[in-house]
Amino acid sequence: MSKIFETPLYPYERSPDQEAVTPVRHKVVVIGAGPIGLGLAIDLALHDVPVVVLDDNDKVSFGSRAVCYAKRPLEILDRLGCGAPMVDKGVEWNLGKVFFDQRQIYDFNLLPEDGHKQPAFVNLQQYYFEDYMVARVRELQAEGKRIELRGGNKVVAIGDHPDHVHIEIETPEGPYELEADWLIACDGANSPTRRMMGLDFVGKVFEDNFLIADVVMEADFPTERWFWFDPPFNRGQSALLHKQPDNVWRIDFQIGWDIDRKEELKPENIDRRLRAMLGPDIKYELEWSSIYTFQCRRMERFHKGRVIFAGDAAHQVSPFGARGANSGLQDTDNLAWKLKLILDGTAPETLLDSYDAERIHGADENILNSTRSTDFITPKSEISRIFRDAVLDLAEAHEFARPFVNSGRLSVPAIYDGSPLNTPDGLDGGPERSRPGAPCPDVPLGAGYLLDRLGGGFTILSIDCEAEEAVTEGGVTATRLALSTKDDPTGALAQRYLGTAPSAVYLIRPDQHVAARFPEYDVQQIRFAIRRATGKE
């Protein structure tokens, strides 16, 4: 059986750029067609920014890699037009069980709030995710959007100049050169771009190895996340079992620091581990296996001159908590509209400083959470292990100890508190969750949802008050979405956007984060908030 991740999806093709005598200049070149590079390219294409994506490979992610996608990235993917297949194909889950030694110590339910279009989480192999994104790229190309995917294009040198970036590329047919107004490096955790530019990537290395086995098996385990601390089949270590579509199960064994990688990856040794865990008689097929170590680190700044970093190239976290791809998509969500305004000349280049400020804040939150999970799962000292085991022993009988159990705090979106783009909160009694800097919480509206109505530009959301239909400030237009609590049968709109205020006007950014909010419409305030949200105040 040929697997989806073994089939070339964007094989090398000769580009007319390769014939050019002087390097062809493009507005935006993206390095890397991983989930983050593809996400950015689709977003830019939707903003009508022409984009060229270069990747030295021509296939989707080898093996499953990321499997867990959270609500906010699903919302972003939905805006990009590839959320629906993810949710349709993905496995939704809300239940988790925690085991310690021989016994189950408790279970939990994520209890997702009602009234959101997207589920709390879906599990899906990364190769499907990338496959859907490539399909979306093809769809946009068919609609005439200028988005190009060049496989077999390996970037080997970069020159950062004041008004452009020079790029040297190797292909199966020899080298060529390109220029770009902006270069976005989405070239993964080992980012060659970062290395070529001599930029730091500092943080913490965890001295531990994890063996991943993705196996295809008919098993009647429920669709739940099972996590073991110190189980009999993997003494002193942890293990994880999680379901993916097509009867693929993600199994993850912590195996310690001093190991022989080659030995551990031998099918007979993986088989021994699987049978110890799942029983001697299981029937399965090994789809993919890998050993990984991890690090929590980030770049000091996410852009330098005309080169911008996003995704794993800019920051790396441990997989506990599913934050890698999830947070990378929040990078591109944040970056695409800013780049669009800068290219249009309607925002200053310094708007990119807010990309650094907001996404470094997001990265730090992710690094903090994933470091804490890792410290709980793999205690670093004797006393840390004593407390960890004490928590697990107490958790079985006592509810109070369960919040301490940390097998990965699942990814939640960053709220850009303190961002230079926020206008101070003007809505007395407004809910905390929709304060300036927060991503807009979804709300059911008749047959649809609020997030579907926000579009891709700035929105003036008026609730129970008057406002103008559109305001243009410094070349940036915000269009109105008028809503009323009379059309709010579930009460979610009032609860999520008004709190105790009788009416409200929100200015919402193209990435669906709140820029400003006021009790009533005042055009001067909106104009100020637009200037501020575009880096002009």
Added chain:
Amino acid sequence: MAKLTLTRNIDAPDDFYAELIAAHEGLSKAESDALNARLVLTLANHIGDRAVLTEALAVAKSAG
């Protein structure tokens, strides 16, 4: 500061002290360490107040 009670607060302190020591009787060092850890967590939850807990950590650290 000074939300943490640092004046005497337990009736019959000799009784409590004896009970604490008795709880560890017959335990190995590892079992005692585990018991202490469970006790700290249980008491910490009862207190709940984050400022008080931070103060208690500082007091315990500085007394050693």
